[in-house]
Amino acid sequence: MGKEGNEWVVTRTGRAPSNIAVIKYWGKRDEKLILPINSSISVTLDPAHLSATTTVSASPAFESDRLWLNGKEVSMEGVRYKNCLREMRARATDMVDERTGVTIRKQDWANVHVHIASENNFPTAAGLASSAAGFACLVFTLAQLFGVKETYEGELSAIARLGSGSACRSLYGGFVKWNMGQDVDGKDSIATQLAEHTHWDDLVIIIAVVSSQQKETSSTAGMQESVRTSPLLHFRAQEVVPQRIKQMEEAVKTCDFEEFAKLTCADSNQFHATCLDTSPPIFYLNDTSRRLIGLVERWNRFAGKPQVAYTFDAGPNAVMFARDQEVAVLLLQRLLFQFPPLPDLELSSYVVGDQSVLKSAQLDSQQDLQTIPVPAEMAGAVMPLRTPGELGYIICTRPGQGAYVLDADNVGLLDPISGLPLQLHQ
Template sequence: EESAPTMPMFIETCTAPTNIAVIKYWGKDEARGLNTPINSSASVTLDQDDLCAMTSIAASSDFVADRLWLNGKEEDTAGNGTHAKRLRKCLAEMRGLARDRVDASGAVVCTATELASYKVHVVSRNTFPTAAGLASSAAGYACLVHTLAKLYNVEEAYEGQLSTIARQGSGSACRSLYGGFVKWVKGRKPDATDSMAVCVADQAHWPELRAVILVINAGKKETPSTEGMQTSVETSPLLAFRAESVVEPRLAAMEAAYRARDFEAFGKLTMQDSNQFHATCLDTYPPIFYLNDVSRQAIRLCHAFNEHKGRILAAYTFDAGPNAVIYCEAKDRDELLAFMCAGSREHTVTLA
């Protein structure tokens, strides 16, 4: 047991939202490394009032090791597991950016060198299922980096710098540092400093946009994202074709649709990209199955709703998991909910 602190302790707490991709990221550029993607991507950031990660970080000279508790359970931070390595990478990067902590009068209360030498205790929790295809790691690592930035009094040397660090924890975490419609640019530089998130339009641009989340299975997925995308990169010709020929023109069309608040164009592109992502999973060898029968029922119901209304008013998307996110506008949400609930009772609903 560690003794009660005898030296000053510095504590910061922050929240960060999740984001749901409308143009998917799937596959790492192993040649470049640094958790960079094989293609750019785009997402919509959800409201923190509904889904978020909350992280508290304490730093003290009395702590003997960096420790992490996730949803009440202590996680390994010293081993060779993927997340332990990524956590250490984020901590090292943020410690390297530490500045003096000052009080309200501007007096230094702890130098950057001293502060960066302190071990930290991190307590984080999600308000939604972890590892179920709802981008929990995106919210978690974005929150970690944002909280460390406050703890270490960090100022970005260039816009988007923090997103390049969050990316090294979880690729899509870089997009959760911004609200609204966010693009993750894959970049080209060998040091990956240009592989960052860019806010295309803030949340005030399309205030009528809503997300209905159907929690079909809150359990952990059978194939973790990191493992699945690595297998896809190695075995799926469709994934390579998608990255080389499909994503960039689709991303440009999606950005134009969002800027114009053109839901029909936005919705069609969202569904098409979700379908192609899961097609690459099936094209992977051995195939990866993230959708289940209830997921496919949600897809059928969404298309049936649009057919009933005579145009696209609802757009499904699935990340690496069975749970559906259905985008719509506020005016159509209640009717969509009634239609989905009448068609299937094998899911729970969250509104965002």
């Protein structure tokens, strides 16, 4: 090694986005290797608004592998962490650290422990695929630290998959396909990019985060139960999804919003249908989710063609795609009309993320909400419940880029000298 003793600490920081599936992954054919029963397609969310940032440090001074999530130390004994770390260590190469001048040789990595600190820029509890961003970021950043080169395309995504299935899709930006693969060892169960986020750059994503979140069935336990008990799930995986994957690939390729919306809504609903077909049934959608679906469906029908698509993961929050900025403004107006914030909340704390939609809507404060007209499709209809605070908040974002390296000196989460967390959170 380049320096004597235990003095050196090398550090890397990376960021990986969250992603939202538009053709859903639900059900594993191999629990250990996390191999799915069908392929899936996702849209990567702009890491500026929904991402994990992870700093990894290595030092011979470290006595064990340690992990801090959002400032709180958690055990690394979980098999998913262990699997990712083992696979990454096995691929470590000779590495020269420019900052410290340290050279670590391939065979030395096995004896060096790592410290890992990871944070999300969105609430973990909000049910917004934090584990996907987290594991993608872990694998991506360890690859920087260990100098890992992929020996086949998608190798890193296959390792991220060992942490959390959908994490494999978070390495890439834009529109991503997770091929279910066929190999027993999972080598071909990898993510590939269908298109960059710039390929379809007028899409706007608005996420409605529902306030009262009941305790939910974890997606890991839920999909196990579905595989075991739902007759409909197997039909879906074998007969319905393969066709939808092809159709969605084509819709993405041609930026065909109508087809994209139709497939996205239908596939979200079918995923939740298989949850309901599980014994005992799993419910992720609640009455607020139903009202959000009603809002979009009513509007789309009234407009004569889809303006907005919705999709729900294993929770009640709606992720909505507006076909362009103009429609996004109309969608945000409708959301604020039907789901007003609590009276004491600043509008800018209720609508977070990309502020351009709020600006385009010329909404600066809660008083401005009074100026929102009754949506045309509601004219003459029974006015829906409008309970302030039914939504916790609304996130505006867009399709975004995949995982990338950050300058650890500026935004690292671990002290570059001690390798311990820089900030301790509650």
